[in-house]
Amino acid sequence: MYVIKTIAEMRRIRASLAEPLGFVPTMGYLHQGHLALVRQAKADNASVAVSIFVNPTQFAPGEDYNRYPRNLEEDLAQLEKIGVDAIFVPSKGEIYPHEFSSRVEVDKLTSRLEGACRPGHFSGVTTIVAKLFNIVQPTRAYFGQKDAQQAAVIKKMVSDLNMNLKVITLPTVREPDGLAMSSRNSYLNPRERQAALVLYQSLMLAKKLWQRGEKNAARIRNEMVRLIRKEPLAAIDYVSIADADTLDELEEIRPPALVSLAVKIDETRLIDNVILG
Numbered sequence: 001m002y003v004i005k006t007i008a009e010m011r012r013i014r015a016s017l018a019e020p021l022g023f024v025p026t027m028g029y030l031h032q033g034h035l036a037l038v039r040q041a042k043a044d045n046a047s048v049a050v051s052i053f054v055n056p057t058q059f060a061p062g063e064d065y066n067r068y069p070r071n072l073e074e075d076l077a078q079l080e081k082i083g084v085d086a087i088f089v090p091s092k093g094e095i096y097p098h099e100f101s102s103r104v105e106v107d108k109l110t111s112r113l114e115g116a117c118r119p120g121h122f123s124g125v126t127t128i129v130a131k132l133f134n135i136v137q138p139t140r141a142y143f144g145q146k147d148a149q150q151a152a153v154i155k156k157m158v159s160d161l162n163m164n165l166k167v168i169t170l171p172t173v174r175e176p177d178g179l180a181m182s183s184r185n186s187y188l189n190p191r192e193r194q195a196a197l198v199l200y201q202s203l204m205l206a207k208k209l210w211q212r213g214e215k216n217a218a219r220i221r222n223e224m225v226r227l228i229r230k231e232p233l234a235a236i237d238y239v240s241i242a243d244a245d246t247l248d249e250l251e252e253i254r255p256p257a258l259v260s261l262a263v264k265i266d267e268t269r270l271i272d273n274v275i276l277g
Contacts, residue, residue, distance in 0.1 A: 014137055020046055021136070021137070022142065023049050023133075023136050023165075025051045025129060025143075028075050033181040033182075037143070041140065055095075058121050106156050106160070109153050113149050113240055125150055130163075144170060146173075149260070179196055180272045187268040196268075199261060200272060203273070206220050206224055217257075221239050234265055238262050240260045241257055255276055258274075258275055
């Protein structure tokens, strides 16, 4: 297993990796959600590369870049067990050298939900992912459904810019009680961890109401909000029921519909979603 720190070395080793190459970009502190992506990449491809880079440009001032959880030694051990061929672990200076001044922007899809709550976030995401795709040159890249908007934005970027790879989205991996796996779950104390279940519970409520025949998005959204507000530690950023492709908010649910939300549990901001239909 190669552990690679420079772009030049990544490109040199890339030339020796068997085709096709699967790629999983991460910010590290790996959990079973990340590892499910890696295992699928391993099953689909002759070789697999993973990147570990906490990307500063997708964090707004005051967000948790400096305290974002990191454990490179454990990450490398887990990836070695799976049989990853190459791990790209660049420094901030390697990715963003002095006077770096370029950005990759995707319009429309980034103007709502996470984009509305976190201005500049998706510009940072698309810029780093475009750079990683250029450096690693994968055949397939793997992302999780928990970050549904991010996956949609990256697919749009790849399509619009004619990038020669396929983006694959895999289902959200959850804890036994339904909480979506996230590196930020490590911030939660036991009381907050219990409170965080309200995200999954509200999504399951939306799914149940829809399965019972409710098609009015506003009524479902209102019931979700009512449930979340019963949890004292929860503060809603948004609750959305949108077209899964365009992310336009729906009045009447037409599958596939993306039900998504962002909720702060005390100081920890969590996101989750389900697809209806």
